[in-house]
Amino acid sequence: MARGHDAKSLARHFELSVHTIHERLRNARRKMAVSSSREAARLLLDREEGLGADSTPKLQGDTEMGAAPGPDRTADREEPKRASKTRPLLVWALGGVLAMTLAIVAALLMLSPSASLQSAPEAHGVESAPVASARAWLHLVDEGEWEKSWAETGEAFQAQNTAARWASLAAQVRPPLGEVVSRRLLGEEAVPGPPSGLKVVKFQSAFAHKANVIETVSLSPEEGRWKVVGYWMS
Incomplete structure (x- = not known):
């Protein structure tokens, strides 16, 4: 669909209320574990355009995580894929993935305020509770502790x-990357808008079989602790 839709035109097109459109955009940003609308739109556009090498480990289909089926892209897949040094490693939004059209992507750019990630401080100090919780959870994933990581x-x-x-x-996804070599904090940020209290933490990581991976973890305060509600690798 053409870019340039606003909430009202999207509501008319999908026969939904404007309130519902806004709510779905907020949910998409939360479930994708990103705080920047432009970043969310870029990632969704990459997905719609069929980026991602066949050799890259990935899920068996986003719709298996509760999303509605997306449009048929068989014809697109048959066309030569564009070479790109920045193509995403994979799309792994563990809190649930929303299948969205390009119209929603365009609206995401226009309707949500953009925000920049707060850079990690130069000096080595005590990490914040969200960062420490994200590291601890990622360590469980690194060790293949699936049950324990789910419990957290x-x-x-x-x-x-x-x-x-x-x-x-x-x-299916984590073991092919190999052992973690390094994981450097890039920054953390509070996500604007509901749900309140959500934090996004980003790391630049390197694995034995894949270098320069950006890991994004979203966390929510629950029962006096920070718990993971989304995970994204790109």
């Missing part, structure tokens, strides 16, 4: 994924 996720995550489902998905 929040309600939004567990509502979309059972422990068995998470273990199956994680086992």
